[in-house]
Amino acid sequence: MNVIETSGLGKSYGSTWALRQCTLAIPAGHMVALVGPNGAGKTTLLNLAVGLTTPTAGAIQVLGEWPAGSPAALDGIAFVAQDTPLYKNLSAGDMLHLTRNLNRRFDRSFAEARLADLGIPLKRKAAAMSGGQQAQLALTLALARRPRLLVLDEPMATLDPLARHDFMATVMAAMVDDGVSVLLSSHVMTELERVADYLVLVSRGRVQVAGEVEDLLAHHRLLTGPTTEADQYMEHENVVGSRRSAAQSHLLVRTNGTKEIVPPGWDAHPVGLEELTLAYLRQPDAAALPGPARWASTSLEEAAR
Amino acid sequence: MTLDKGSIPADPYGEAAQVAVASPIEFRLDSSTGLPTYLQLVQQVEHALRLGYLRVGDQLPTVRDVVASLAINPNTVLKAYRELESRGLAAGRPGQGTFIEGTLGRVELPALAGLRRSLLDWMDGATTAGLDEDGMAALFASSLWDFRNRSSADKEVVA
Numbered sequence: 001m002n003v004i005e006t007s008g009l010g011k012s013y014g015s016t017w018a019l020r021q022c023t024l025a026i027p028a029g030h031m032v033a034l035v036g037p038n039g040a041g042k043t044t045l046l047n048l049a050v051g052l053t054t055p056t057a058g059a060i061q062v063l064g065e066w067p068a069g070s071p072a073a074l075d076g077i078a079f080v081a082q083d084t085p086l087y088k089n090l091s092a093g094d095m096l097h098l099t100r101n102l103n104r105r106f107d108r109s110f111a112e113a114r115l116a117d118l119g120i121p122l123k124r125k126a127a128a129m130s131g132g133q134q135a136q137l138a139l140t141l142a143l144a145r146r147p148r149l150l151v152l153d154e155p156m157a158t159l160d161p162l163a164r165h166d167f168m169a170t171v172m173a174a175m176v177d178d179g180v181s182v183l184l185s186s187h188v189m190t191e192l193e194r195v196a197d198y199l200v201l202v203s204r205g206r207v208q209v210a211g212e213v214e215d216l217l218a219h220h221r222l223l224t225g226p227t228t229e230a231d232q233y234m235e236h237e238n239v240v241g242s243r244r245s246a247a248q249s250h251l252l253v254r255t256n257g258t259k260e261i262v263p264p265g266w267d268a269h270p271v272g273l274e275e276l277t278l279a280y281l282r283q284p285d286a287a288a289l290p291g292p293a294r295w296a297s298t299s300l301e302e303a304a305r
Numbered sequence: 306m307t308l309d310k311g312s313i314p315a316d317p318y319g320e321a322a323q324v325a326v327a328s329p330i331e332f333r334l335d336s337s338t339g340l341p342t343y344l345q346l347v348q349q350v351e352h353a354l355r356l357g358y359l360r361v362g363d364q365l366p367t368v369r370d371v372v373a374s375l376a377i378n379p380n381t382v383l384k385a386y387r388e389l390e391s392r393g394l395a396a397g398r399p400g401q402g403t404f405i406e407g408t409l410g411r412v413e414l415p416a417l418a419g420l421r422r423s424l425l426d427w428m429d430g431a432t433t434a435g436l437d438e439d440g441m442a443a444l445f446a447s448s449l450w451d452f453r454n455r456s457s458a459d460k461e462v463v464a
Contacts (some may be wrong), residue, residue, distance in 0.1 A: 029380070030380070031378050031380075165376050166376075168376040169372070169373050169374070169375075169376035170373075172372040172373070172376055172377065172378060172379060173369060173372055173373045175372070175378070175379050176368055176369045176372055176379045177369065194334070194342055194375075194376070194377045194378070194381075195376065195377060195378050196378070197378050197380050197381070267447065269447070269450075270450065272339075
């Protein structure tokens with residue numbers, strides 16, 4: 001099952017396209033990192049996925065079969081928006097009550113037990129909580145809805161390192177306990193490297209890279225060698241980007257798997273998620289999109305006919 | 306919904322039986338090694354086996370425990386445990402968790418001494434060629450990577 005499947009998805013505000021020609025098929029069971037510069041279209045994509053906004057072009061389905069924003073889709077998705085918005089004058093207990101009454105499904109005992117574990121009294125108002133506690137409260141409210149997909153928009157931007165760790169540990173434990181899939185947008189790469197196993201990179205309103213992190217890393221290498229020879233490889237379609245100085249050059253190349261093509265006198269090194277992401281962001285024209293996304297999109301289009 | 310495509314039993318994490326016996330070891334992460342997270346977990350188990358912290362029959366931490374303490378992706382832990390299984394060191398018991406099955410043959414002292422001697426000879430050669438200690442370390446690390454790649458490529462061919 002794909003938790004999110006889009007085909008030719010686009011969203012314009014006036015004459016500006018916030019997102020366009022977005023075709024994705026994200027399988028269930030992953031912690032998906034949605035990465036890109038500010039204004040790249042991350043939040044637009046998330047808002048489309050949770051049904052807060054409707055597409056201008058194309059289609060988006062969630063949890064295998066449901067159009068985004070449909071009642072069944074809403075039941076299965078929990079969304080924690082940027083900066084974990086809460087009613088600051090309400091207590092934790094009030095917010096539990098409110099969330100329970102606004103949703104068809106809400107596991108109150110789970111929520112109360114979690115808040116007790118976290119040491120957050122039900123009587124405490126959100127305004128009196130630390131940033132970490134507010135984030136945990138918002139996360140608890142989301143998880144108590146027992147979602148199949150948890151969508152988090154920049155949830156950790158304002159948290160200190162310990163609160164980030166605890167927040168992410170909670171999310172990861174939910175993956176184990178309930179089989180929740182997670183879609184998380186962020187532009188802090190370092191904190192994603194350990195947790196994300198699927199990467200979606202958007203830039204200038206387009207999806208530039210999509211795939212399992214392990215596959216992406218296995219299919220990219222950093223080649224280091226003399227600059228005098230770099231030019232002859234630069235035109236090669238597999239070169240994603242380069243950093244060159246007078247004597248030495250680094251080329252980030254996409255390999256097609258089994259055979260390593262390393263020119264004589266050059267070194268090949270594995271790349272990390274951050275290095276790979278930066279290389280693609282520097283070269284907005286380069287793309288690494290898997291075949292399956294395209295197959296899925298054709299099936300989706302056929303289904304729509 | 307499954308966490309990982311295929312080959313995962315109905316209760317992949319052994320949460321059904323909340324065994325009171327804790328694992329003898331706890332994992333930690335070191336971002337400075339540059340090793341993928343799952344290999345760090347594999348290495349720590351091997352290390353604990355060599356040093357006697359882990360014995361046959363001991364339980365490894367449950368996936369949930371690892372995930373909740375290190376805040377890493379559960380698929381990473383599953384991958385590490387699969388790797389340990391493929392190395393014959395651990396085995397999953399449905400509904401219970403993952404347990405140590407094998408031992409690591411310790412390298413005997415004479416063999417170790419011989420290997421150390423040849424490595425020292427190699428270092429002499431490297432110094433003569435103009436390589437300093439950092440250079441040797443870099444070359445060793447990069448060769449080790451090639452070696453690992455080669456052996457994993459061999460494995461794929463066999464499979």
